[in-house]
Amino acid sequence: MDPAEVEFLSEKEIVKIIPNFSLDKIYLIGGDLGPFNPGLPVEVPVWLALNLKQRQKCRIVPPEWMDVEKLEEIRELERKEGTFAPVPSPYYMELTKLLLNHASDNIPKADEIRTLVKDIWDTRIAKLRLSADSFINQQEAHAKLDNLTLMEINTIRSFFLDSLNFMYKLRSNMQPASSKGKAMDY
Amino acid sequence: MSDALSDDGSHEDSQEDVMTPAELIVKLEEAWLNEKFSPELMENRSEVVECVMEQLTHMEANLQRVKKGDAKASIHRMEIDRIRFVLSSYLRSRLQKIEKFFPHVLEREKSRGEGEPSLLSPEEFAFAKEYLANTETYLKAVALKRMPPNLQTVDMIKAVPQPYLDSFVFLRVKERQENILVEPETDDQREFVWSCAVDLNVEVCVLVWMAPGDHEPAEITRP
Incomplete structure (x- = not known):
């Protein structure tokens, strides 16, 4: 899967904005939005929030978790735990990137947040690599990966699954008469 | 595999008529992701595809009537574009799989029992058949007809890799x-x-x- 497609999925998340225009309720296929009144916070999907922001029609209210103190806590927990700690949002990385790139003026301490989220990401990816390594070393058949986000899986998916499939093939070929004699798509 | 990934497939069909458009979009996205990640072609969800198409055409027809520069219209258009992207990506990934595994897909379609849901939509079935015919014609034209008579046939089932299940x-x-x-x-x-x-x-x-x-x-x- 393309990372851009994961980002696309993250744009469906809901974020609060404060519009500076007024507009009646909109009846979208995916649900109703609005009504929009200047100064009154309203919940919209991220794709719309970013579009309005780019046209300078709103201020984005950062999600609750996008806060230096909360993220520091999460980072500490992530470093302390051996397994993957719960993340504030299933799209935390993508949302941080999108919101900080397009609306950094609405987010207090944007740079600190960027660094913190990057730290959390790095810690988690290091864990992911480590567990992939032990998964392979111990020839496991399944693993439980709580709290792993789509973007994180996506960084490892094709490489990891292809390697596993290939090793599986090598292992199974060591036994005689196990092949079905048909071409397979690896 | 398909069962494990798309357990939403059969038992919710009966509730199809009470589904809201928002739920429909969720279904489409689910079908899209499942199709993307599964190694084989999954059961077709043409009921979802058709409903989504209907919604899109309906919305586009409505937008035709709106005058230019309407703030709402641009938001509606953006939403339509997003849905259209998912829809085409979904259909395209199915076509790619059909192109990749066409003899096996057709074989499964042939051996399908009475009343079993079809893997392919009617359009996809036509596409797969045509693809098979074209591939055979092509192979014949470029190479096979110059081969010795006993080597002039190719068994597609053996020649094309099957999905790695x-x-x-x-x-x-x-x-x-x-x-x-x-x-x-x-x-x-x-x-x-x-x-x-x-x-x-x-x-x-x-x-x-x-x-x-x-x-x-x-x-x-x-x-």
Whole structure:
């Protein structure tokens, strides 16, 4: 899967904005939005929030978790735990990137947040690599990966699954008469 | 595999008529992701595709009537574009799989029993048949007719790789299930069954297709 497609999925998340225009309720296929009144916070999907922001029609209210103190806590927990700690949002990385790139003026301490989220990401990816390594070393058949986000899986998916499939093939070929004699798509 | 990934497939069909457009879009996205990650072609969801198309045409017809520069219209257009992207990406990934596995897909379609749901939509079926015919004509034109007479046929089933069904996958558990066990990997590889780890607290698992047998299954430990 393309990372851009994961980002696309993250744009469906809901974020609060404060519009500076007024507009009646909109009846979208995916649900109703609005009504929009200047100064009154309203919940919209991220794709719309970013579009309005780019046209300078709103201020984005950062999600609750996008806060230096909360993220520091999460980072500490992530470093302390051996397994993957719960993340504030299933799209935390993508949302941080999108919101900080397009609306950094609405987010207090944007740079600190960027660094913190990057730290959390790095810690988690290091864990992911480590567990992939032990998964392979111990020839496991399944693993439980709580709290792993789509973007994180996506960084490892094709490489990891292809390697596993290939090793599986090598292992199974060591036994005689196990092949079905048909071409397979690896 | 398809069962494990698309357990939404059959039992919700009866509720189709009460589905809201928002739920429909969720269904489409689900079908899109499942299709993207599954190694084989999944059952067609043409009912979802048709409903989404209907919604899009309806919305576009409405937008035709709106005057230019309307703030709402641009938001509607953006939404339409997003849905259209998912829809075409979904259909395209199905076509890619059909192109990749066409003899096997057609074979499965042929051996399908009465009343079983078809893997392909009527359009996809036509596409697969045409693709097969074109490939055969092409092979004949460029090479086969110059071969000795006894070598002039190609068995497509043998020539085209089949989907790798023993593939490892990531899977997300949607609801808690009891009594589902993951068996340890074994060396007995003759008959494979799909076993999977299903637990509400398990977000994602890496899985392999495992052999049934008399070995002790490893139970998923529940936190």
